[in-house]
Amino acid sequence: MKRIAILGSTGSIGRSTLSVAESYPDRFQIVALAAGSNVDAAFEQARRWRPRVLSMAAEKDADRLRSRLKIEGLAATEVVHGSAGTVQVATHPEVDFVVSAIVGVAGLEATYEAVKAGKALGLANKECLVAAGELITTEARKQGKPLLPIDSEHNAVHQCLRGGRVEEVDRIWLTASGGPFLNTPASKFAEITVEEALNHPTWKMGRRITIDSATLMNKGFEVIEACRLFHIPPAKVEVIVHPQSTIHSMVEFVDGSILAQFSVTDMRLPILYALTYPERIPSDMRFAVSDLRHLDFCPPDLKKFPCLSLAYEAVEAGGAKTVALNAADEVAVAAFLEGTIGFNDIPRIIETVLDATESGKLESIAEVLAADAEARRSAHERVAGSGRSARKVGRPKATSFA
Numbered sequence: 001m002k003r004i005a006i007l008g009s010t011g012s013i014g015r016s017t018l019s020v021a022e023s024y025p026d027r028f029q030i031v032a033l034a035a036g037s038n039v040d041a042a043f044e045q046a047r048r049w050r051p052r053v054l055s056m057a058a059e060k061d062a063d064r065l066r067s068r069l070k071i072e073g074l075a076a077t078e079v080v081h082g083s084a085g086t087v088q089v090a091t092h093p094e095v096d097f098v099v100s101a102i103v104g105v106a107g108l109e110a111t112y113e114a115v116k117a118g119k120a121l122g123l124a125n126k127e128c129l130v131a132a133g134e135l136i137t138t139e140a141r142k143q144g145k146p147l148l149p150i151d152s153e154h155n156a157v158h159q160c161l162r163g164g165r166v167e168e169v170d171r172i173w174l175t176a177s178g179g180p181f182l183n184t185p186a187s188k189f190a191e192i193t194v195e196e197a198l199n200h201p202t203w204k205m206g207r208r209i210t211i212d213s214a215t216l217m218n219k220g221f222e223v224i225e226a227c228r229l230f231h232i233p234p235a236k237v238e239v240i241v242h243p244q245s246t247i248h249s250m251v252e253f254v255d256g257s258i259l260a261q262f263s264v265t266d267m268r269l270p271i272l273y274a275l276t277y278p279e280r281i282p283s284d285m286r287f288a289v290s291d292l293r294h295l296d297f298c299p300p301d302l303k304k305f306p307c308l309s310l311a312y313e314a315v316e317a318g319g320a321k322t323v324a325l326n327a328a329d330e331v332a333v334a335a336f337l338e339g340t341i342g343f344n345d346i347p348r349i350i351e352t353v354l355d356a357t358e359s360g361k362l363e364s365i366a367e368v369l370a371a372d373a374e375a376r377r378s379a380h381e382r383v384a385g386s387g388r389s390a391r392k393v394g395r396p397k398a399t400s401f402a
């Protein structure tokens with residue numbers, strides 16, 4: 001029986017993880033959950049799974065949940081809150097495996113503490129590897145515990161890497177859908193609206209990751225994740241546009257053999273792989289190979305999508321640069337969603353923040369968080385600067401999305 005904690009239990013990866021646990025009741029036990037601010041969802045999860053401990057983001061939500069559980073006679077679940085609460089969930093002594101799926105740097109400290117406490121980790125939080133990948137992977141190696149990627153591309157690479165040794169890898173090929181503007185000419189990019197950018201051709205995702213997919217910054221973050229997870233230099237990580245998203249990623253070995261992973265696009269599959277590794281167990285998630293007709297590939301257009309080049313530059317420089325890349329992107333994307341800046345301003349703002357950031361090595365999570373705060377401050381300043389000029393030319397404010 002594997003005993004599981006989920007950081008981000010009410011989000012999409014958290015709910016998929018619970019659905020996997022539901023399908024294999026004699027394999028997985030849910031011991032601890034960290035939810036966000038959705039008290040109703042947390043209450044339902046507590047009632048269904050009876051965890052030892054459940055953490056809410058805010059104290060007032062923890063108080064509400066605690067009294068509701070008491071009324072239901074479920075006071076055996078300890079309710080905690082805040083970042084200390086999330087750390088308590090991540091390091092609970094009865095937990096063997098932690099699924100890290102809190103979006104943003106909020107999940108960073110708890111994820112690092114989980115690794116330090118010797119837990120095996122399933123990683124769905126991108127910021128953990130982009131901002132603090134070196135710290136987390138170094139600690140996991142020290143503990144001798146696996147870091148299993150739940151991002152579909154990295155999960156695919158992890159599977160393909162079982163076909164050879166890391167020293168035998170020539171290149172990792174990360175596939176990218178190309179986003180909604182794959183075929184939009186560069187001359188039209190300045191006029192891209194919030195509505196157009198939020199309209200991803202294949203996936204319904206959160207607003208930030210949808211915009212990150214439209215700028216290809218999401219793929220840039222995944223290049224950084226790949227470097228950190230597999231200890232591979234950026235020069236050995238290639239991005240290839242593959243609009244069908246059938247192949248989740250590939251590994252090319254020095255002898256010229258290329259292994260690819262494909263399967264249904266269902267996040268429960270990488271979650272199941274991570275939870276059962278190194279075993280594989282039967283599932284009903286089958287891919288209809290006989291329905292497969294054609295697969296298209298083309299290289300990404302770095303002129304149209306400068307965010308991808310910025311990510312390569314940041315990971316080459318290392319240290320605080322990747323922290324700044326993530327922080328500046330978050331601020332710039334939020335400003336775009338508010339209608340304060342245009343689509344082309346997103347890479348421009350990130351680039352100026354990166355230029356102003358020293359690439360010093362960061363030795364602790366506290367230093368990562370300080371670099372993150374500094375990059376955010378710098379990005380806000382630059383957004384305020386371009387916001388004024390944007391309003392001067394009369395860019396409409398997308399109030400419907402505020």
Ligand code: MG
Nearest residue numbers: 151152153222
């Ligand atoms: Mg991905």
